[in-house]
Amino acid sequence: MWLDLLVQSGNLATDLLERTSSTLRVQEIVRLSLAPAFLLAAIGAIMNVIMARLIWIANRIDRLEERMDEEHTARERRELKRLKRRRRYAQRAVTFATAAALTISLVIMLLFISAFIKPQIGTLTAIAWIATMLLLILGLVMFAAETVIATGGQTREGRDEGS
Numbered sequence: 097m098w099l100d101l102l103v104q105s106g107n108l109a110t111d112l113l114e115r116t117s118s119t120l121r122v123q124e125i126v127r128l129s130l131a132p133a134f135l136l137a138a139i140g141a142i143m144n145v146i147m148a149r150l151i152w153i154a155n156r157i158d159r160l161e162e163r164m165d166e167e168h169t170a171r172e173r174r175e176l177k178r179l180k181r182r183r184r185y186a187q188r189a190v191t192f193a194t195a196a197a198l199t200i201s202l203v204i205m206l207l208f209i210s211a212f213i214k215p216q217i218g219t220l221t222a223i224a225w226i227a228t229m230l231l232l233i234l235g236l237v238m239f240a241a242e243t244v245i246a247t248g249g250q251t252r253e254g255r256d257e258g259s
């Protein structure tokens with residue numbers, strides 16, 4: 097389909113070939129896309145940490161809920177409630193981080209497209225970059241909230257056991 101469109105409009109095909117034949121232009125776009133690509137890798141690393149915590153939380157919830165037939169102690173009920181809160185925050189962190197990864201991928205795509213089309217899409221690229229940063233910040237805030245709940249619960253449990 098695209099090939100047919102390019103063949104039918106020889107001028108468009110020629111323009112596209114001229115724009116993409118410049119090695120220097122392609123090299124420049126690759127250079128410009130390195131920062132977003134490194135950010136994408138960093139988001140992946142952050143998501144790996146969050147997912148590891150989320151898996152641990154889910155496994156702990158499963159172990160506690162498996163014992164639902166038995167009577168839960170007040171401490172176990174508190175822990176289960178805290179774990180479910182942590183899971184919600186971790187899930188939100190993953191959702192926001194995934195959205196940030198998608199939008200930074202969009203930024204990379206827009207950078208390449210902008211080199212080969214005449215309409216200026218710098219504003220669209222900037223909006224996608226800003227959206228990425230907002231989503232990443234929200235994901236990190238959710239992750240920070242999860243860690244605060246985790247450390248706060250351990251501190252309380254230590255006091256409960258000590259009294």
